[in-house]
Amino acid sequence: xxxxxxxxxxxxxxxxxxxxxxxxxxxxxxxTPAQYGVLNCLWREGQLSPKQIGxxxxxxxxxxxxxxxxxxxxxxxxxxxxxxxxxxxxVSATPKAYELREKIEAATRxxxxxxxxxxxxTEKEGLKKGLESIINAEF
Amino acid sequence: xxxxxxxxxxxxxxxxxxxxxxxxxxxxxxxTPAQYGVLNCLWREGQLSPKQIGxxxxxxxxxxxxxxxxxxxxxxxxxxxxxxxxxxxxVSATPKAYELREKIEAATRxxxxxxxxxxxxTEKEGLKKGLESIINAEF
Numbered sequence: 001x002x003x004x005x006x007x008x009x010x011x012x013x014x015x016x017x018x019x020x021x022x023x024x025x026x027x028x029x030x031x032t033p034a035q036y037g038v039l040n041c042l043w044r045e046g047q048l049s050p051k052q053i054g055x056x057x058x059x060x061x062x063x064x065x066x067x068x069x070x071x072x073x074x075x076x077x078x079x080x081x082x083x084x085x086x087x088x089x090x091v092s093a094t095p096k097a098y099e100l101r102e103k104i105e106a107a108t109r110x111x112x113x114x115x116x117x118x119x120x121x122t123e124k125e126g127l128k129k130g131l132e133s134i135i136n137a138e139f
Numbered sequence: 140x141x142x143x144x145x146x147x148x149x150x151x152x153x154x155x156x157x158x159x160x161x162x163x164x165x166x167x168x169x170x171t172p173a174q175y176g177v178l179n180c181l182w183r184e185g186q187l188s189p190k191q192i193g194x195x196x197x198x199x200x201x202x203x204x205x206x207x208x209x210x211x212x213x214x215x216x217x218x219x220x221x222x223x224x225x226x227x228x229x230v231s232a233t234p235k236a237y238e239l240r241e242k243i244e245a246a247t248r249x250x251x252x253x254x255x256x257x258x259x260x261t262e263k264e265g266l267k268k269g270l271e272s273i274i275n276a277e278f
Contacts, residue, residue: 001247003179003195007254008161008172008247010270013197015154021278022147033147040142056142058152108140108147114278115146119269126265130258131149139160139253 018115025107029100030074034059034067036104039076042093043101047080049088058135076100157254164246168239169213173198173206175243178215181232182240186219188227197274215239 003009022033031039037057041048048056054064068091071077076097082088116124142148161172170178176196180187187195193203207230210216215236221227255263 001179001244001251003176004271005251005267006176006179006247007251008157009176009196010267010274011150011154011157012172014270014273015150016197017273017278018147018150033151037142037145037148040140040145057148058155105140108145112140112144112146115273115276118272118276122261123265123269123272126262127269128144128149130262130266130269131153132143133257133262134153134156134254135149137254137257139156 018111021114022108022111025111026104029104029107031076031100031104035071035076036108038064038067038071038091039093039097039101039104042077042091043098047090047092049082049090053091157250160253161247161250164250165243168243168246170215170239170243174210174215175247177203177206177210177230178232178236178240178243181216181230182237186229186231188221188229192230 019033022036026033026036034057038053041053041056045052050064050068051061053068054061057064059067068077068079072079075094077091078094079089079091082090116127119127158172161175165172165175173196177192180192180195184191189203189207190200192207193200196203198206207216207218211218214233216230217233218228218230221229255266258266
């Protein structure tokens with residue numbers, strides 16, 4: 001098989017390239033792509049448990065815990081005790097994170113447009129559907 | 140923007156999943172996905188300089204150098220001096236690596252079939268074209 005037919009190769013090289021580009025765009029707002037994923041969930045849903053966030057961004061508990069620690073130090077999120085169940089932690093975005101929302105969402109749109117700009121509508125659809133199907137498949 | 144519209148998110152989650160699956164398939168043959176990329180080039184081209192390999196697998200010199208060190212320790216590649224230019228190093232696959240070729244290529248086909256099995260022909264085409272276009276784009 002030629003390397004350009006290997007799905008792992010195609011995904012790794014394209015992901016690495018897009019990740020570097022997106023990281024650079026987000027850098028001036030002081031957030032990383034993974035932190036953007038967490039903020040996206042919190043902006044939409046309000047308060048969430050670390051477990052709920054992990055499910056939404058497809059990351060495991062220890063990884064999410066590390067990301068949340070850094071975000072708390074950077075003043076982007078707060079953790080509080082769930083009043084309904086004192087053993088649970090709830091995470092919410094800080095006012096500082098809400099102030100950054102518009103700029104971060106603009107950076108995300110810029111990244112998406114740049115990444116998709118040379119593709120036909122059919123290719124864009126196939127690409128998104130294909131990636132979603134891989135994410136939802138059992139293997 | 141919803142997270143599932145964000146190209147960085149879609150690529151990161153799908154790449155992470157495919158990479159883990161492919162790593163597991165290759166593990167019993169003692170190679171990693173990055174090492175497979177290098178072997179694929181050497182099996183096809185014979186001897187290559189580290190720089191040529193880096194260009195083919197889209198990795199930078201220090202990264203390739205680290206991968207080659209581990210492959211040499213594992214007995215998968217040899218480095219020799221280029222007889223035409225003594226300052227250059229040439230890399231080739233060892234007999235041990237050639238013996239593994241068939242099994243590793245079978246694992247790669249298994250991974251590709253699994254990853255693409257739920258997609259229509261149009262989606263497969265769009266996915267591959269889309270990823271190639273991202274890899275070759277300027278940004």
